[in-house]
Every structure is written in structure tokens, then in C-alpha cells.
Amino acid sequence: MARKSHVQTTINGEAVEFLCEPRQSLLEVLRDELYLTGAKEGCNNGNCGACSVIFDGRLVNSCLVLGVETDGKSVETIEGLADPDKLHPIQDAFLENAALQCGICTPGFIMSAKALLDQNPNPTEHEVRYWLAGNLCRCTGYDKIVRAVLDAAAAT
């Protein structure tokens, strides 16, 4: 077994330290070491987007980032989105639009939507659909998700 590395990073605005093996993905570190279980493991190969997080300002699949790569960087996950007393507007819009059923894909969709709205506050439906193409949902048929993201954009 490889030696564990000591990693210092920032997660949802807070300084975090952890030990991990090089072979542990950021997703595994989040879930198994830091107990941030919002990001989900779907395909574990970059196709489904259930593990989407924002890494140094960019949307990534956390299953395709090594935990050790986050040293000195910053990570945003679904856990950092809501204020203690109110949901993030994207979360509200997902609830209002019933844009989820089983919910496994939802944290990934919301982080992906956040990354989109951070850089493009007023996307067209076309832009939303292309941006979210790397997030798979097997329940909703996507339409409600797209409407929720457009509503969140209009509300903010």
C-alpha cells in the first residue's frame, strides 16, 4: 500500500486537512474520509455526472480527480450551497419544479447548474441542455430539470 499523503485544501470555504492514499479519488475522499456524502458515485468513469463538484472554480467529475490533487486548491460541494436557514435558489427551483424523483443525480445536477449560472447568469434553454449533457437522470426525462435551472436563473 502506498503511503498516505497529508493534504490541506479548502472545502466549501473552510480549511480542511486529510490523509489519503494517492489512489483515492476526490469522490472517495469526500465520502469516505470527510463524510460529505452529497456527491454520489454513479458510473465512476466520468459519464454520469452524479459526482460533479466545483474544483478551483471549474466543474469536474470528482471520480476523475485524485484526492491528493486538491492540495492547496478549493472544492465546492452540494453541502456548501444552502445557508443554515434557507436553500440556495437552485435548490428552491428544483423543489418548485419537482425536478427530481429518486434524487441520486440531483447533487450533481445542482452543482453543474451552479457552475453554469456562476459564469452565465442568463443561459438559453439550448445552453442549459448542452451544459448539463454530462449529467444523467433516469427518472425525470430532463425537462423539469431544465425548467428548474431556467427558473433559478430568472430568480437571481
Add this chain to the structure above:
Amino acid sequence: MQAFEYIAAKTVSEAVALLDEKGDQARILAGGTDLIVQAREGKRTLDWMIDIKSIPEVNVLDYDAETGLTLGASVPCHQIYAVDAICEAYPGLVDATKIIGGTAIQGRAAVGGNLCNASPAADCIPPLIVLNATCVIAGPNGEREIPVEDFCTAPGQTVLGKSEILVSIKIPTPLQNSSSYYLRFIPRNEMDIAVVGAGAAVVLDEAKQRIVSARIALAAVAPTPLFAEEASELLAGKEISDATIDEAAQAAQAIARPISDMRGTAEQRTHLVGVLTRRALNGAIQRVRDAA
């Protein structure tokens, strides 16, 4: 995932020395969107990942209208299409960077990594070939440069020696009245691997009626991406017409030697080479004509 050690190299010479020291079970890590999957699925055995993303030279993204583009080996796709001058100068390359994976993949995946992964279906390679790109390679004996069309040698195999790394890709400044185009056929709208890909670059005369020179390249129809040399050369000096474009498309079909697999049959792929070559050429020509 299999156990391995990780180290972030700080300089090109350090990365080269590490490769030399760690032997052939060491792999270079850039965006990781291929390597991490291959390591996890056991398709590559490795005992070291050498992260090159802290090395300044592999992060360079520099476009200069005089000298052209220097594209560091680990620059992710999203950085490329964020630069307007690059979108204007090399639209064929930008076409490819926008269709590789989805947004999250484009946030990490590098053009240099796409090249080093050496998939026959790599979307970035045909545009690099048609844009006359060269690879800057560093090794124990210094640097060397080779054209992109000579870089891949077999599926997953490249000319890189045991202790060599790809540092950057250089693309010359586009000529007057030139443009480029890349497209692929996939059965979905997004998030898929090319059944066939085709790239074209053209230089037109002042009147934009005649082809001065052209380059065509293909993906997913041979063990490596192909430069369609004969098809490209027969266009030189020709008046633009459907017949001329057809002739080039047929010449491109003639060099395709596809396999049949789950993505498509050899027959379908050969047919697609014709269709996509025509569309890539017409797309590049249209871009020249649309330019002010």
C-alpha cells in the same frame, strides 16, 4: 483502484528524470480523464503517477498573430474555447474541444492528453493534423519536434520514448483566407465517442472560388488518426465545386481501413468518411466565405 504513488513534478527536467528513474510503470498525469479511468478499470498497470500540471511550460496557452499558438500539454479544453482569438484562428480545433465529453470533462481534459492517449477516435487529433500542428517533446537528450500526424503509432501507442514527455503543441498562424472545421458522427447529440471523425483545413484564393491548398484528416477509421494526404493534395488549385469535393471525399474513403465494432460496421464507417469529409470541407470553405 490499484495502488500507486503520486508526485507532482515542478519542472520539465524533473518530470523527465522521474520517468527515467521510475521505469515503464510510471505514467504522466494531466487532466486524468483517460488515465484515472484506465487505472481504475485495470486497463493500464502503473506504480507511479507523475502529475505535470505544476510545470509552467505545460500550462502555456499563448496565441500570437505572428508566431501562432503554443498550447501546453495539460491545458484543459475549456481554457481553449474561452479565448476569442483562438476560436477565430483555429475553429476546427475549437470544434473538437467543445464536443469532447461534457462540461465537467472539458474542465479537466487536455488536448495534449487526448493526443498522448492515442485513441484512434480522438477528436482533437484530426484538427491538429489539418492545422499543421507539431509536438514539442522533451527527453533526456533535450527537445525534439515532430508533426502531429507522425505522433500516434497504434491504438494507445505513440512515438514517445520511455523517458519522454509531450511539453506542448505548436500551431502556425493561419494563412489569409483560410479556415478549419471538425465534425464527427455519433448516434447521440452529446457525450459519445466518434464512430467516424473528419477534419479539414482550406486556404482559398482572394475571390474565395478556388482552393489554394487543403488538408484532410480522419479519426476512427484506422489504428491511428490519419492524414488523408492524397485527398488533400488533389484539391490544390481546384475550382470549388461539388464534383471536386466529391473527388476528395472518395480519395479519403480509399485510405480508410475501419473495423466493425459496437459503434459501427466497417461499411458504415467507410460511407461516413465520404459524408463527413464533404461536410468538413464545405464547413471550412463556408467559414472562409463568411469571414469579413
